[in-house]
Amino acid sequence: MGEGGWLSGWLRVAGDGDIGRFDLLGTNEALDDLIAGALQKVSNRERAYMLVPEYQQGVAQQLADIGFQEGESYAVLSRRTVRPVKAAQKARAVVRTTLI
Numbered sequence: 001m002g003e004g005g006w007l008s009g010w011l012r013v014a015g016d017g018d019i020g021r022f023d024l025l026g027t028n029e030a031l032d033d034l035i036a037g038a039l040q041k042v043s044n045r046e047r048a049y050m051l052v053p054e055y056q057q058g059v060a061q062q063l064a065d066i067g068f069q070e071g072e073s074y075a076v077l078s079r080r081t082v083r084p085v086k087a088a089q090k091a092r093a094v095v096r097t098t099l100i
Helices: 028-041 057-065
Strands: 009-016 019-026 047-049
Touching (some): 009 028, 019 028
Parallel strands (some): 019 047
């Protein structure tokens, strides 16, 4: 939690065999703590990986400063998983009067 109780970062850590991987989102002030937390969680793995988008040079530099090395480049592919729904047609209201 950051100042005023606001969330300042998010971290997801996973391990698979000898590989640890993590994703993070955070303010610049929270990055050191997020990276330290991730590395603590994957410390029992032989290698740790994180995919860093090109526009996050600050994160890439912080990781390089603690020994991470740039690896392969990846292409991100996506696909829509929902089907668009056509707008519903409005029906005319039917008004009937009932006489008692």
